[in-house]
Amino acid sequence: MNIIQSFGVLSVAKIMGLINATLGFVLMPFFLLIGLLGSMIPNQNGPNPFAGVGGVIFALFAPIFYGTIGFIFGAVGAFLYNLLAKWLGGIEVKLQPTGGQLSAGLG
DSSP states (O other), X not given: OXXXXXXXXXXXXXXXXXXXXXXXXXXXXHHHHHHHHHHTOEETTEEOTTTTHHHHHHHHHHHHXXXXXXXXXXXXXXXXXXXXXXXXXXXXXXXXXXXXXHHHHHO
């Protein structure tokens, strides 16, 4: 068994930020659809084309928002893991070397 003693806080934050920003891009069409549907809701004067602007604005900023939140929570999570792993021990991981690693080490 190998034990993960610590994570690079910035490296985890960057990866989590990118993963969550990608999720924001994946969800963007759904937010745009919600904004479009919101603009079609009739009121007393008929459909208001500006009613769904909030959904469109959120869709455009979703990747930035999700990426920023992912970066922050990734950094906090890695920091807390590093802190707690010192007291409680790290996560035990069983690793199996691949064939490429064995031949590279022998040559």
